[in-house]
Amino acid sequence: MKMSVRKRTLMTFSSAIVKTYQTDILIIGGGSAGSTAAIAASQGEHRVTLVERYGFPGGTSTQMLDTFYGFFTPSESPKKIVGGIPDRIVNELNKSGDIFLRPNTYGAGTGVNYNPEKLKQVWDKLLLQSGVELFYHSTLVDVESAGETSNCIFFNKGMGFFSILAKRIIDASGDADYCHWADIPYEKAGEKDAAQSMTTTFRMSNVEHNEYDAAGGKKMLKEKMAKAYAKGSHPLPRKEGSAHEMCQPKCISTVAVKVIDLDPLDVEGITKAEIEGRRQAFIFEDFFRAEVPGYQNAKIIGLSNQIGVRETRRVFGEYRLTKEDCMSAKTFDNQIFLCGAPIEDHRKSDNGSSETFWEYVPNGGAYGVPYGTIVPKESMNTWVVGRCFSATHDAHASCRSMAQTMSMGQAAGLAAILSLDTDLDAKNIDVQKLQDSLVRSGAVLEMPINVADISRNGWANN
Numbered sequence: 001m002k003m004s005v006r007k008r009t010l011m012t013f014s015s016a017i018v019k020t021y022q023t024d025i026l027i028i029g030g031g032s033a034g035s036t037a038a039i040a041a042s043q044g045e046h047r048v049t050l051v052e053r054y055g056f057p058g059g060t061s062t063q064m065l066d067t068f069y070g071f072f073t074p075s076e077s078p079k080k081i082v083g084g085i086p087d088r089i090v091n092e093l094n095k096s097g098d099i100f101l102r103p104n105t106y107g108a109g110t111g112v113n114y115n116p117e118k119l120k121q122v123w124d125k126l127l128l129q130s131g132v133e134l135f136y137h138s139t140l141v142d143v144e145s146a147g148e149t150s151n152c153i154f155f156n157k158g159m160g161f162f163s164i165l166a167k168r169i170i171d172a173s174g175d176a177d178y179c180h181w182a183d184i185p186y187e188k189a190g191e192k193d194a195a196q197s198m199t200t201t202f203r204m205s206n207v208e209h210n211e212y213d214a215a216g217g218k219k220m221l222k223e224k225m226a227k228a229y230a231k232g233s234h235p236l237p238r239k240e241g242s243a244h245e246m247c248q249p250k251c252i253s254t255v256a257v258k259v260i261d262l263d264p265l266d267v268e269g270i271t272k273a274e275i276e277g278r279r280q281a282f283i284f285e286d287f288f289r290a291e292v293p294g295y296q297n298a299k300i301i302g303l304s305n306q307i308g309v310r311e312t313r314r315v316f317g318e319y320r321l322t323k324e325d326c327m328s329a330k331t332f333d334n335q336i337f338l339c340g341a342p343i344e345d346h347r348k349s350d351n352g353s354s355e356t357f358w359e360y361v362p363n364g365g366a367y368g369v370p371y372g373t374i375v376p377k378e379s380m381n382t383w384v385v386g387r388c389f390s391a392t393h394d395a396h397a398s399c400r401s402m403a404q405t406m407s408m409g410q411a412a413g414l415a416a417i418l419s420l421d422t423d424l425d426a427k428n429i430d431v432q433k434l435q436d437s438l439v440r441s442g443a444v445l446e447m448p449i450n451v452a453d454i455s456r457n458g459w460a461n462n
């Protein structure tokens with residue numbers, strides 16, 4: 001296999017490298033996409049290594065959220081369109097009673113609520129059981145490609161710089177950090193279309209759910225928020241936002257804060273965003289306690305580990321998913337998973353306020369996502385999965401729910417095995433074989449006929 005050769009590592013890094021590891025498949029970033037990719041890749045005969053900058057896996061799934069969307073199409077007749085390793089994750093959470101379903105025909109459809117602290121342990125367990133070599137607290141800081149392998153440089157606070165030589169790379173860093181350092185082209189969010197806003201999520205305890213429901217629940221909250229926003233009684237950043245029940249009793253989790261016009265890839269931008277996110281969270285706390293029945297004695301018990309970043313770099317792949325593909329429920333011969341989630345675009349509107357714009361796949365349908373969206377255009381040994389995959393802004397705003405990011409990881413992990421087994425470049429593997437192996441793993445590649453059996457306390461695999 002021909003590989004591009006590149007020498008760019010700074011002298012300071014090269015001379016400071018204290019240890020070099022070798023692997024076959026290297027996954028950068030242990031979010032929902034990367035952790036799933038690692039579990040999938042370990043089904044082959046190859047050595048698999050996952051490197052994550054924080055001390056726990058899961059990325060956004062454990063850093064700030066508690067609901068998987070995208071398993072089901074949002075419709076009166078929901079279909080379950082994701083399977084395989086994502087099911088294993090949910091099943092594992094279900095064993096200890098750490099999920100419940102939130103049936104929903106609108107929004108992003110039925111959500112799978114989970115306990116995010118338990119999910120950290122579930123990812124750990126499944127990664128270790130799969131035989132994945134794990135490095136936490138290690139950040140990719142540079143890439144030097146040489147011949148058949150890529151040489152990736154990481155920084156660990158205790159150890160300093162170390163490197164990993166890998167035959168295949170799966171960039172699951174969310175920010176496409178590998179692609180950035182390897183000079184693989186991408187579009188940065190905000191360059192063309194307004195970038196999606198950032199959100200610090202927060203959790204509150206001691207909420208009286210019955211009192212809240214009796215006072216009108218979601219509808220009442222929306223009205224109170226809109227009123228407070230208009231009156232300025234509490235300087236809320238937006239007039240809508242969600243607060244929902246968690247697995248933990250008397251607790252809620254929110255997606256309410258909105259931070260706009262700051263660049264999360266710039267050190268000054270991300271610093272200001274973190275501070276602003278926390279400031280807004282406590283304005284919401286005051287609002288909830290003063291205005292919302294059931295919240296009188298509630299308090300914030302946790303903020304997200306970092307501010308939630310919806311999009312940064314979107315890599316240019318062999319195929320770029322477009323809004324037209326999504327909204328026409330297009331299918332492809334080489335599709336590797338399905339998505340029925342609406343475009344959910346959190347951005348600044350023309351009047352300067354920050355709102356959410358929704359657009360649905362017609363008739364509760366789903367579209368296929370082709371293999372080329374996870375294969376960067378100018379690389380042979382690399383896949384890009386999760387929120388940095390190849391899509392336009394609008395298509396990305398639909399295809400970013402975690403059931404879909406896990407599906408991308410599942411496909412990339414299996415594709416990497418195939419690529420090594422057949423000694424073919426990422427873009428030249430036999431996609432039919434990949435599809436066969438996805439189906440054997442339980443992935444859903446065709447729209448199911450049956451309506452999903454959804455009940456609040458159950459979990460249906462099919």
Ligand SMILES: Cc1cc2nc3c(=O)[nH]c(=O)nc-3n(C[C@H](O)[C@H](O)[C@H](O)COP(=O)(O)OP(=O)(O)OC[C@H]3O[C@@H](n4cnc5c(N)ncnc54)[C@H](O)[C@@H]3O)c2cc1C
Nearest residue numbers: 029031032033053059060069139140173174308386387402
């Ligand atoms: C505020 C917010 C609310 C959302 N709400 C929902 C929701 O309710 N349900 C839903 O399904 N989806 C939701 N989404 C979308 C979804 O969560 C994300 O699209 C998805 O989690 C992205 O997964 P990922 O694995 O691609 O990236 P991430 O989860 O961002 O994972 C990337 C991982 O890579 C690590 N990393 C980054 N850089 C490096 C580096 N240089 N070296 C080593 N490691 C690195 C990070 O620490 C992280 O663990 C939401 C997103 C946001 C931001």
